[in-house]
Amino acid sequence: MSGKPPPAPAPKFNLLPKIVNGGIAGIVGVSIVFPIDLVKTRLQNQTIGPNGERQYKSMLDCFKQTYRAEGYFGMYRGSGVNILLITPEKAIKLAANDFFRYHLSKPDGSITLLNQMIAGGSAGACQIVITTPMELLKIQMQDAGRVAAQIKAAGGKVGKRVTAWGLTKKLIAENGILGLYKGVTATAGRDISFSVVYFPTFAILSKLGIRNKEDITPPFWWSFLSGCIAGSFGALAVNPLDVVKTRMQTLTKGSGERQYTGIMDCVTTTMKHEGPLAFFKGGACRMMVIAPLFGIAQTVYYLGIAEYLLGYKRDKIV
Template sequence: MADKQISLPAKLINGGIAGLIGVSCVFPIDLAKTRLQNQQNGSRLYTSMSDCLIKTIRSEGYFGMYRGSAVNLTLVTPEKAIKLAANDFFRQYLSKDGQKLTLVKEMLAGCGAGTCQVVMTTPMELLKIQLQDAGRVEAQRKLMPEAVVAGAVPTKSPTALHLTRQLLKEKGIAGLYKGLGATLLRDVPFSIIYFPLFANLNNLGKRGVDGPAPFYVSFVSGCVAGSTAAVAVNPVDVIKTRIQTMNRAGAEETYSGVTDCISKILKNEGPTAFLKGAYCRALVIAPLFGIAQVVYFLGVGEYILSFLPSN
């Protein structure tokens, strides 16, 4: 059976609402993930996710856990809309012969979705990472002065608008796409794993041959598929986070690219460093995609559009 036809406006609304709800719920965990991944040997400030969140609240207040959330909430709507709509488009295109999608075609659809979404994902995460990690850098300069390079000048807390202007002025539009290659290396495999796994898990809970799956089946399927894909690509997420971080504390390493980042992490921190923040990322992605699929399959976008006058 071919996937159900949903209008593009409805897809955009569904993806946007899902992204806003999901990000609002799990953003503090995502902040902890970023800070844990950016910690290098000799500059460890946090021992775990809970330790990171507790120290963040103590030093920056409750809203410190939501540093960078504004840019994420602004751009997550088009990002999630593109991801979900692109996957549906490719699935429908690949099944236009009326035959059921094979696993290979499902993976190709996911690959297409992951490739399309980086247009929004790369600048969104680049700006978000700077804002999220600013508190760690500030705290390290205060609590671990021995790790600060002589002559280093403390920086003020950045804003997304300031960072955007600075990058555009210094490097043009390419400045907002630092880490594009690493983002592709993360998001394409993520989508190749996530979308086929979700579709097959969701199909197991369908009512009858043509009946839709209950919303709770879509939620659980989204959580399981999301957390599985998140852990699988976490090593690349660590690389992407390190490459996209522009302001570092003290003598922390800088990286010129993916290959340089991999070699330096292996040399200085060992292979286990690629697992940093893995459980945080799983805790972020699981409810994020579970909520996304529930909103998508409940047809919230179609319901909203039904109140608008038709031509």
């Protein structure tokens, strides 16, 4: 008989606590950064007039105008639908990435960079079933104040305030369930690309924080910093796709603002009238949203709150 000890059994993948952790992480993160996300949406949607005029001069100016016109709670317009749907969205995204990483790992638990990218992209593809309607509804709510301000400035009458439920019923009545999936191709392009960049970057940075072989995860502050850095990098990389997605999903346009027939029309029209820098509108805001959002989300996720509550053993980072 060989003196070698039997190989250690492969760790079991527990999906339930990962889903719960993802949901908790999403709610905590989005509640904190939502006002910045609202500013990001409004900056991405504003177009430059023929004489270079614009509604918001900067991110700070957008904050000031929104607060002045709509008050503190105006900064949270659309947060209800976002908080409601961010739970399944983040649960799917974070849990699916771990699921695909688990099945794409080698027997010794290691995983190649290519497989990390495939796992991340697959997770991004899974989440769009929730992300697309969530983003569609959120954008209408977030951008309503900007359009209303334009109408008031032109001396027009602002219509009845839009609600997420009212908009949902209207879209389903007009186009069925597919009405909630306007811009799904642009959303898929953004989310898959982001996840391909984000998850491998986060995993590499997280491993650097593990000093002892016995440690399952790095310190919580290292997870937070890793999420922030990876989120910032991923957000900036895919910002052009986010601009296109936001414009494609904005149903109510302001006076003189352009409508787009498809993704390529949006890209070519934006390039023609606003130049390449238009694709980085709201980039700083997006980085300020995504960095703490994913920093907070990954910290909550890797603290293993659900494992503690449900009595599961925590998994080691691979």
